[in-house]
Amino acid sequence: MTAPAFLTSSFYYYIDYGVSSMETVLNDIVAALALNSPGWTVTDNRPGTDSVTCVSPVDSSVTPHRFFTCVFSNVSGHSNLWLQCVTTDQNGVTLGTFVIEGTASNTWIMRYFTGQFHIIVDIEKDSAASEALVAGILDLSPEAQSAHSHYCYCHGSRNSSGALANNNLWFASMVDNVTVTDSNRVVSYNNSYSYGNPQATLRSPAGSFIFKPVIHVATNTLNTVSQAGRRYQQLLGSSNLTTEGGTLVVPTDIGSTGTFMMVGGLVSTAGATLFARVA
Amino acid sequence: MTIPSFLSSAFQYNSHATVTDVQTIMNDFYTLCVTNLSWTSPGGSGANPMTLKCPVTATGLFFTVVLTRTSATLLSITVTDHMGILINNQTNNQVAIDAGGTTIDEYANPFGLCISSERATPECFDCGLLDVYPDTLGTPRGWYWASSGPRTNGGGLVTQYMDYMWVFGNSATSYTSGGYALARAPQSQISSHLLSFTGAYVVAPIEVSFDLGYLQGRKNQALMVDSGLVNAATIVVPIDVGVTGTFKVVGFTAGSTPLASCKTAYRTA
Numbered sequence: 001m002t003a004p005a006f007l008t009s010s011f012y013y014y015i016d017y018g019v020s021s022m023e024t025v026l027n028d029i030v031a032a033l034a035l036n037s038p039g040w041t042v043t044d045n046r047p048g049t050d051s052v053t054c055v056s057p058v059d060s061s062v063t064p065h066r067f068f069t070c071v072f073s074n075v076s077g078h079s080n081l082w083l084q085c086v087t088t089d090q091n092g093v094t095l096g097t098f099v100i101e102g103t104a105s106n107t108w109i110m111r112y113f114t115g116q117f118h119i120i121v122d123i124e125k126d127s128a129a130s131e132a133l134v135a136g137i138l139d140l141s142p143e144a145q146s147a148h149s150h151y152c153y154c155h156g157s158r159n160s161s162g163a164l165a166n167n168n169l170w171f172a173s174m175v176d177n178v179t180v181t182d183s184n185r186v187v188s189y190n191n192s193y194s195y196g197n198p199q200a201t202l203r204s205p206a207g208s209f210i211f212k213p214v215i216h217v218a219t220n221t222l223n224t225v226s227q228a229g230r231r232y233q234q235l236l237g238s239s240n241l242t243t244e245g246g247t248l249v250v251p252t253d254i255g256s257t258g259t260f261m262m263v264g265g266l267v268s269t270a271g272a273t274l275f276a277r278v279a
Numbered sequence: 280m281t282i283p284s285f286l287s288s289a290f291q292y293n294s295h296a297t298v299t300d301v302q303t304i305m306n307d308f309y310t311l312c313v314t315n316l317s318w319t320s321p322g323g324s325g326a327n328p329m330t331l332k333c334p335v336t337a338t339g340l341f342f343t344v345v346l347t348r349t350s351a352t353l354l355s356i357t358v359t360d361h362m363g364i365l366i367n368n369q370t371n372n373q374v375a376i377d378a379g380g381t382t383i384d385e386y387a388n389p390f391g392l393c394i395s396s397e398r399a400t401p402e403c404f405d406c407g408l409l410d411v412y413p414d415t416l417g418t419p420r421g422w423y424w425a426s427s428g429p430r431t432n433g434g435g436l437v438t439q440y441m442d443y444m445w446v447f448g449n450s451a452t453s454y455t456s457g458g459y460a461l462a463r464a465p466q467s468q469i470s471s472h473l474l475s476f477t478g479a480y481v482v483a484p485i486e487v488s489f490d491l492g493y494l495q496g497r498k499n500q501a502l503m504v505d506s507g508l509v510n511a512a513t514i515v516v517p518i519d520v521g522v523t524g525t526f527k528v529v530g531f532t533a534g535s536t537p538l539a540s541c542k543t544a545y546r547t548a
């Protein structure tokens with residue numbers, strides 16, 4: 001075989017230390033996406049509007065062309081501590097509005113996991129739990145990437161009102177049959193034995209750590225819960241592996257490895273946590 | 280990559296039409312397992328009961344299947360691990376056939392076997408040793424399983440879920456039965472079909488976990504498929520670049536939640 005399709009897209013990792021303002025975060029996003037190849041189309045709306053509009057590289061190899069748009073805003077009235085992301089799909093359908101909040105008491109480590117089909121903005125605050133925004137496109141293989149148009153997703157630690165809501169890695173917003181729903185849709189590899197006490201099975205009894213794709217389910221046009229696709233350059237791993245910002249090398253093919261970093265935001269539950277590729 | 284380890288072993292398949300005596304099934308498995316796959320059996324073909332011992336692994340693991348002709352239409356099965364502990368702790372799992380003849384689908388590999396009696400209401404049994412890649416077999420110990428049912432000591436056809444099996448859990452003193460196969464479903468404990476968004480079939484390994492948070496391994500030469508595939512349907516699956524395998528749905532019913540839309544298929548080619 002070759003490396004799975006969801007691990008063959010582009011990626012670029014960017015980190016910034018000592019950040020204390022979402023204005024800096026907007027600058028970082030512009031800088032990080034400028035270093036992506038293929039490139040994003042980034043429009044800096046400042047100073048008129050305190051936001052940047054980021055359009056992922058348009059995949060014109062399939063019809064309909066695949067892309068998503070994130071508008072990141074430094075929300076006024078919150079002392080440069082609120083970053084909002086509004087994600088829309090290739091049809092202009094709004095998938096969700098999510099927020100992360102900084103702290104005034106200390107500076108933050110900002111991590112940006114980006115690529116042609118994904119973006120994660122992660123804030124490590126020390127004085128409070130980390131938070132994150134995620135958005136992207138799902139890999140539909142082995143079907144053609146044009147098999148359907150329900151491939152964009154997003155989520156974040158806080159809702160549009162700034163309240164922590166569904167702040168975990170299992171939730172994601174996307175278009176089901178016809179309706180956008182932010183729901184518990186990431187496959188967690190559970191069984192009936194663990195019903196009511198779900199535990200991701202990401203360790204072997206001999207101590208090996210196991211990584212699995214981040215698969216979304218969605219209700220399809222037949223009103224059936226189905227396997228919608230996999231997130232690019234992201235994996236589920238055991239939360240016992242490392243700590244936020246820690247990296248692990250994972251085999252991706254014979255003789256090939258990828259380095260994945262634990263994402264701190266979006267709370268780890270059931271023994272699982274989100275990893276994103278950095279090398 | 281190469282073919283996944285759980286699909287890389289030798290395997291045997293036979294479909295025997297109009298079986299009217301379960302001794303025929305026993306003799307078929309003698310051929311599949313002993314003649315073709317280097318299992319051992321002290322009594323030879325035609326024995327009743329027939330003891331089938333899988334090849335011993337490098338780490339000393341093996342299991343033993345005893346097939347007993349209870350009557351012409353009732354096959355009794357017991358399985359013990361390498362310590363001599365009964366795996367299917369019902370003492371007397373049974374598979375029935377029709378007096379007028381039943382098609383029996385028979386599957387075997389060095390690490391397991393499966394018997395699917397294709398009655399109007401199919402009856403199915405499987406057992407084996409899990410593939411533990413990337414670990415080494417036997418570290419820290421072997422993980423055996425036997426399906427729960429199809430018929431219990433009393434003869435009732437009760438536990439045929441594809442995810443139910445006897446396993447020896449952490450801190451256990453004997454094998455116990457439960458729904459241990461892993462679903463491709465979200466934490467909200469709904470069941471998801473193994474279909475793509477557009478309705479194409481999706482398959483997955485039959486992964487097994489019976490200690491919370493740990494993955495024990497995968498059934499060899501078997502896949503989890505969507506419940507929309509009818510019993511005995513076949514599906515061709517890419518298993519490596521340019522390599523396919525053919526799998527046939529066996530007689531287990533769909534699983535319990537969150538596997539209510541999943542069935543089991545074993546490899547035929």
